Amino acid sequence: MDAGLLVDADHYGMRAVADLAAAGALRAEIAGTFPLAEAAKAHALGEMGRTSGKLVLVVD
Numbered sequence: 324m325d326a327g328l329l330v331d332a333d334h335y336g337m338r339a340v341a342d343l344a345a346a347g348a349l350r351a352e353i354a355g356t357f358p359l360a361e362a363a364k365a366h367a368l369g370e371m372g373r374t375s376g377k378l379v380l381v382v383d
Contacts (some may be wrong), residue, residue, distance in 0.1 A: 352376030358383070 343349050354376035357365040365378045 354378055356381055 340349075352375065354374040355365070355368070356379045359380050359382050362380055365380060368374060369378050
């Protein structure tokens, strides 16, 4: 069963995230990079639910 999550953005929360980003306190974990031509492969990998981090598509 898939669980969904709905989050409402609020000014205070978004400002806090922006401040953390500006301070360099946020770091994205990259699980893999794929050329745009392999977008289907990246999508399939993400659908497996076994990645830890973000999948990035690279556009030349």
